[in-house]
Amino acid sequence: MGETWRDVFGHEEPYPDQADGIETAIETADRGGFAVIEGACGTGKTMLALTAGIDRVRDPDSRFERVAVLTSVKQQLRQFEADVRTINDELPADWRPVSALTLVGKADVCPYSRERVAGVDESTVYDRCEGLRERTRNLTGAEGPTTAAALADDARRAQTGLLDTGGGSTADFLETADEPTPYPPDTAERGDTEYCPFYAQYLDDLPEEGDPVEAVPFDFADRGLLDTEDLVALSAGHGTCPHSILGALIPHVEVTIGNYYHAFDPRTTESFTGALLDESTFVICDEAHMLEPRVRDLVSDGVGDATLRDAESELTRVIQPVEFDDSGPGSGATERDADLVRGELEESDVSLAELKATRSFVRDLREELDRRVRAHLDRERPGWRASMRDLPDDEIPLRDPERPGPDAFTEWADGTYGDDVWVRAEAVGAVVARVLNELEEADRERAAPTVGRVLGAWYRADHTRFFRSVDLSRTWNETEPGDSWRRAYNARLSLHNCVPGDAIAERLNDFGGGVLMSATLEPLDVFRTVTGLDRLADDGRPVVERTYGLDFPSENRESFAVDAPAYTYENRGAVGDDTETRRVYVDAVAEVAGRGGNVLVGMPNYAEAEWMAGRLDERLDSPVLLDESSDDGATEKLKADFFDGGGKTLVTSLRGTLTEGVDYRGDRLHAAVVCGVPLVDTTRPRTKAVVTAYDRAFGGDKEGRDGFETALTVPAVRKARQAIGRVIRGPAERGVRVLVDERYARDRWNGVRDYLPAWERAEFQPVSPDMLSLGLDRFGTEGG
Numbered sequence: 001m002g003e004t005w006r007d008v009f010g011h012e013e014p015y016p017d018q019a020d021g022i023e024t025a026i027e028t029a030d031r032g033g034f035a036v037i038e039g040a041c042g043t044g045k046t047m048l049a050l051t052a053g054i055d056r057v058r059d060p061d062s063r064f065e066r067v068a069v070l071t072s073v074k075q076q077l078r079q080f081e082a083d084v085r086t087i088n089d090e091l092p093a094d095w096r097p098v099s100a101l102t103l104v105g106k107a108d109v110c111p112y113s114r115e116r117v118a119g120v121d122e123s124t125v126y127d128r129c130e131g132l133r134e135r136t137r138n139l140t141g142a143e144g145p146t147t148a149a150a151l152a153d154d155a156r157r158a159q160t161g162l163l164d165t166g167g168g169s170t171a172d173f174l175e176t177a178d179e180p181t182p183y184p185p186d187t188a189e190r191g192d193t194e195y196c197p198f199y200a201q202y203l204d205d206l207p208e209e210g211d212p213v214e215a216v217p218f219d220f221a222d223r224g225l226l227d228t229e230d231l232v233a234l235s236a237g238h239g240t241c242p243h244s245i246l247g248a249l250i251p252h253v254e255v256t257i258g259n260y261y262h263a264f265d266p267r268t269t270e271s272f273t274g275a276l277l278d279e280s281t282f283v284i285c286d287e288a289h290m291l292e293p294r295v296r297d298l299v300s301d302g303v304g305d306a307t308l309r310d311a312e313s314e315l316t317r318v319i320q321p322v323e324f325d326d327s328g329p330g331s332g333a334t335e336r337d338a339d340l341v342r343g344e345l346e347e348s349d350v351s352l353a354e355l356k357a358t359r360s361f362v363r364d365l366r367e368e369l370d371r372r373v374r375a376h377l378d379r380e381r382p383g384w385r386a387s388m389r390d391l392p393d394d395e396i397p398l399r400d401p402e403r404p405g406p407d408a409f410t411e412w413a414d415g416t417y418g419d420d421v422w423v424r425a426e427a428v429g430a431v432v433a434r435v436l437n438e439l440e441e442a443d444r445e446r447a448a449p450t451v452g453r454v455l456g457a458w459y460r461a462d463h464t465r466f467f468r469s470v471d472l473s474r475t476w477n478e479t480e481p482g483d484s485w486r487r488a489y490n491a492r493l494s495l496h497n498c499v500p501g502d503a504i505a506e507r508l509n510d511f512g513g514g515v516l517m518s519a520t521l522e523p524l525d526v527f528r529t530v531t532g533l534d535r536l537a538d539d540g541r542p543v544v545e546r547t548y549g550l551d552f553p554s555e556n557r558e559s560f561a562v563d564a565p566a567y568t569y570e571n572r573g574a575v576g577d578d579t580e581t582r583r584v585y586v587d588a589v590a591e592v593a594g595r596g597g598n599v600l601v602g603m604p605n606y607a608e609a610e611w612m613a614g615r616l617d618e619r620l621d622s623p624v625l626l627d628e629s630s631d632d633g634a635t636e637k638l639k640a641d642f643f644d645g646g647g648k649t650l651v652t653s654l655r656g657t658l659t660e661g662v663d664y665r666g667d668r669l670h671a672a673v674v675c676g677v678p679l680v681d682t683t684r685p686r687t688k689a690v691v692t693a694y695d696r697a698f699g700g701d702k703e704g705r706d707g708f709e710t711a712l713t714v715p716a717v718r719k720a721r722q723a724i725g726r727v728i729r730g731p732a733e734r735g736v737r738v739l740v741d742e743r744y745a746r747d748r749w750n751g752v753r754d755y756l757p758a759w760e761r762a763e764f765q766p767v768s769p770d771m772l773s774l775g776l777d778r779f780g781t782e783g784g
Helices: 016-030 045-058 074-090 111-115 125-140 148-160 197-205 228-238 242-252 266-276 288-298 305-327 332-348 352-380 384-390 408-414 419-423 425-439 447-460 501-508 524-530 533-538 580-593 606-619 632-643 685-698 707-724 758-763 769-779
Strands: 034-039 066-071 100-102 188-190 193-195 255-259 281-285 301-304 394-397 466-474 489-497 513-518 543-548 557-562 599-603 624-626 649-653 671-675 735-740 765-767
Touching: 016 034, 016 045, 016 513, 016 543, 034 045, 034 524, 034 533, 045 066, 045 074, 045 255, 045 281, 045 513, 066 074, 074 100, 074 255, 100 228, 100 242, 111 125, 111 228, 125 148, 125 193, 125 197, 148 188, 148 197, 193 197, 197 228, 197 242, 228 242, 242 266, 288 501, 288 513, 288 524, 288 707, 301 305, 301 447, 305 332, 305 352, 305 425, 305 447, 305 489, 332 425, 352 394, 352 408, 352 419, 352 425, 352 447, 352 466, 352 489, 394 685, 408 447, 419 425, 419 447, 425 447, 447 489, 466 685, 489 685, 501 533, 524 533, 524 543, 524 685, 524 707, 533 543, 557 758, 557 769, 580 599, 580 606, 580 671, 580 735, 580 769, 599 606, 599 707, 606 624, 606 649, 624 632, 671 707, 685 707, 707 735, 735 769, 765 769
Parallel strands: 034 513, 034 543, 066 255, 066 281, 100 255, 281 513, 557 735, 557 765, 599 649, 599 671, 624 649, 671 735
Antiparallel strands: 188 193, 301 489, 394 466, 466 489
16 A cells, blocks of 8 residues: 555666656556557666556556566566566565566476476476376376375375385485475376376365465465576475466466466467456566567467378277277277267267268378478479488468468368368367377377367468468488488478467457567557557557657767668679678678677578678687577577677677577677668568568558568568667667668668667668778777
């Protein structure tokens, strides 16, 4: 009571823009709306959003009960954690701390997965977990032979040696998060049935009626932030399942910090985070410039060739007992299986004929897929059988991407199968899964429900906003015949949602209000359009925009837009060509990097980055580091090398992970150079389909933008702006920001200068390539 947002704010005094943003967010959320905030890097957006959200939650007259933070970048997730701790550290001693929770996946919290024991790791944890949970429930259910308490107690007694009659020796304790658990390092068994003692303990603690939070074995309300290590230590140390405790806590903490998929992935929200989707939740979408592409992936769907194969086998496994039983006397096991199948079919209103029709459809679909892949490879890559190890990833469009209409598989099926097989596939898949879970125990996800879901979505989705293709990803499978493409490729039937704005708007509409923010949202009218915010505004939910530039001393930075030839393929030629355009760009980058300090260089893609790093290595005396598409471990090592003393140049792709979300605070970065406009590959069928869909959905807007600009150019400029935003992060930092490409420097037919916000256009002064050196001299960048 009596708390104001200034009481919650974690620092002594906000920046003026922070204060305005907090008040804007609060006022907008109170009206059920969304504040759309672009704020330059280092202007305190994380603290701004948290302060506004926590203020609403703490206000007894507000409808908000929790804050849901969504971000696409791990670095930003850590920043939210740090700011929650800062807020709690600065609260008066007699105020209760803000309760907060970091949402992660099973692999991060499962004790077996974390310690790589019991056959559980990142690749197996989901299947193993579901199997272990199912067996634990079967053992303790209404018809089960024991209780959850007995299972957990047996595992504890086995651990402490009370079941050991040979001398009182004890087994090793499983330890995780620096905390011993009460169980051995392996899963437990009851008779011949393997189960999870952590889940058994959770079931024992779970009340028969009431809130699952009653199963939480520790007081969380006054602990402040529960990060992953805290959660695992407190849960596993008690002997209960950390992932189940995570789910039980979600509705009851004031702040949850997670990823976009915790709100936008339909399967995750259905099974785990649905409690967040409520008008009492204040949502914070961080790095919101990534909202559109990330959600596009989450609301797209698809099914692989191997999953189709497994679904056919599962359907056969369910059909066969009934067929054998109907054909004459069989074994007792066959009769029992047949009775089980018949019982499930009667309860579900799915017929045996529908099972058979779906199996035939899936089998024929695989044959049609095989035919189309072979035909594509014969046409596009003659002689492919002799060079299968060298085949690249590929994409087979199932319609002309620039002419919306029915796809090839839909037209093929129309000639043989009716609508019913599409419509009923999901129900059939669900029945198959239930039957198999009764017939057999296996730690794997069933394929039939996935196939049924995708076939149903394939049938329902329109052919303008959705694009269908066969995506081929490289693999190597020695078990496949030597002349089969399946030896070299995994094939996936993909249903791409080209225009995810409706899905974004529908999900945002579930929340009571909130903040969408990033350092790069401009042009805001485009952002509002493609994320569906305009649709929400039309329905009466306020959308209020704010753009905040850099308030730090202008004399500490210099910004150039170099009027070099556009870095397009037509101008620069292929990688390795010695063209005048390429020479101009190397000269410009070397001019900046040769003056000392740490310099980040962003290129349109990894191939161009490798080429630029090679040229710079010939020109510079200081070390040149190359970022290549690699795993997180390699990227973290590269960052550490870059930050470790002495001036260096780091060259990367503007579509990689080092140009956004990474903290280059203090003396870590002295200059950033962006070469070209990092458009995605415009020759890909999927890209063409997105442009066409955007043209039809948003083309001819009030600014006269077409689908290409809205779908590709604006996001590309945001990528460039993210990279240059790494340089200045605080009032005492000093550095240079350089955009090299005439499209940033001049207003022309394909220029992108208008996509920069007004304050940034004013700062990025156009210069010719031969005047860049003079500008750098004037700023005095020697040594950074």
